[in-house]
Amino acid sequence: MRVVLAGGGTAGHIEPALALADALRHLDPSIGITCVGTERGLETGLVPARGYDLELVPAVPLPRALTPQLLTMPGRLAVAVNAVAAVLDRVRADVLVGFGGYVATPAYLAAKRRGLPIVVHEANPRPGLANRLGAKLTDHVFAGFPDAAFRGDYIGTPLRREIVTLDRLSTGDKARSWFGLENDRPTLLVFGGSRGARSINQAALAAAPALRAAGVQVLHVLGPGNSAEREPPPGDPQYVLLPYVDRMDLAYAAADLALCRSGALTCAEMTAVGLPGAYVPLPHGNGEQRINAERIVAGGGGLVGDDAELSPDWIIRNVLPILRDPERVAVMSEAASRLGRKDADIMLARKVLEIAR
Template sequence: MKVLIAGGGTGGHLFPGIALAEEVVTRHHANQVVFVGTERGLEARVVPQAGFPLEFIQAQGLKGKGFFQLLKGLLALPLALLASFRILNRHKPDVVVGVGGYASGPVVLAAWMLGIPTAVQEQNALPGLTNKVLGKLVKVVFIAFDEARRFFPEGKVQLVGNPIRRKLMDNYLRSHVAHEHFTVLVFGGSLGARGLNQRMVDALEHLGDLKEQIRFVHQTGKNDVERVRKGYADRGFQAEVVEFIEDMSAAYARADLVVCRAGATTLAELTVCKKASILVPFPFATDDHQAVNARALVEAGAAVMFREAELTGQKLAEQIRLLKSEPMRLKQMEKKAGLLGRPEASKELADVCVDLMVQTYGAAGREREPQDAAPKASKASKP
């Protein structure tokens, strides 16, 4: 089976695609996965590191743009569609899955026009514009929150959760070590979050009496690392402050409490890793979808949520202090988070991809040239 995964841009879109790809290629030595994204997206770095071939198209977002940016995006669409046709004809995938992001729309649309089985994976409780449109065309829509069901044709929807990367899952299960201090993991997604970073630094002013009892691991993003590192040092706190956490499984394993945004992939990781959390949704997320995502955990008793506009350093400090002082409540939050986890999501998505292939091409899949039997990097792939 050969699967083409389109989209990316941010970790929230990309990492579920990586998780699906890992599941596909580990099932059979002949299975292949190729990604399509944009050069400015996170996929340009992460996909080659994960060992998968990557093709690029020139695509831009349309929603929420000014007039000239919208015009530029519309003009780029025909070229992106043409490039998508070329990529699909070259790789001849059995199934195409869109995971959101700029590249997802043109590629999935082109695949649909060519009669290739298509699916989209919607990570959030409130779907984005691209997936709402594509959902009317594709054969299957995978959702992670039941709230998203109403936006798609009922017969196409499958509630499977968000896939979690195999490396994170495997390493997390092996990473449990006893740690002396109460540890708080802070991060704002793959690109960081300046507002959340500032609230955490402000909170330190109100946690001074706990500086010998509490430790922090803080992912800041590229532009904030030195400022935040200085903030911890000036206040006498022990903290690992980094631009990007490469081994999230180890970070989760050490954490007693997580302070983070409410992106769909982050929430999937929190529930599978069974972590209590303080959620601060990104205030400018499209249609405020992060707040809708977060409510699912809050209503289940697995998390508490603050709007960034209402959150102060003092409030954040009070919540951290409260949860640290109530270990039984923290354990209950962890248990309830675990009840929401769906560790089998990658397997379920891959099973459906196999079904789509068999229904369309038979068990052998789409006919290809003999040299296509083994995976190979495309010309556009980066080392």
């Protein structure tokens, strides 16, 4: 069997696709898997690093309004559809699975042209334009968010095995040592998603003296391409500043609480491992990040703040009291874990095999 996966741009599209690829190979090592993406997305690094074939096709961003770009889209889309169709023919695909992003639109149209089964997975509560199109072309639609404004069966978001099998309690000491942190201090993890978040970076760095004075150590992942305005001086407790972390499972295990965005992938991973969060939704888009965070807050697994109000004072008033209260951290951790799904990768893999056969 040969499966083609279409999802690119950000880690929120790529990581669920790769988690599905791993689950498919786990169920049947003989399955052929090909990913399609564009040269502008993170897939150019993430997919080959995980050992899967990547075919690049032209990116076709769908405009959200009537702009001059709209006039050039039909021709550009036709080129991309032909490119994906050529990939489907070359690998003799049996099924196409799409996760959204620039590459998904031509992939869905190419699969429809070839008469292949199409599977759509949407991780967000509100689907993007590509997946809204894909959902009109197939009955096989799955949602990563419960009660989503999307016609699809709730299945959760496929996650990496190292995330869903993580035991934070038993791995915590090892993880903190891995990052040069102490084992007996409350630990705050700061990160902004696959590309980082400047407002979170700046607020956390400015709050460093107050966090240290309260005995809190920090593991801060800036994100690729983000440079700190001013690194905290060496001192105790530790403030570990890193541009990127490729072992997020250990970062989650090292932390008692995270200050982060609330993208679908981040929320799925945090609840799967039972890590409470202080969520600061991205202030752009269609509001799905706030919906993601509010579901967790309603379940007791975190708190949410506005990006416009994020400041060192906000961190001191809202984040610091949680870190200084171990019982509250434990209660929030249990609440977060009750909201997580750990089997979405295997469940979706079985659905894909059934549909393809």
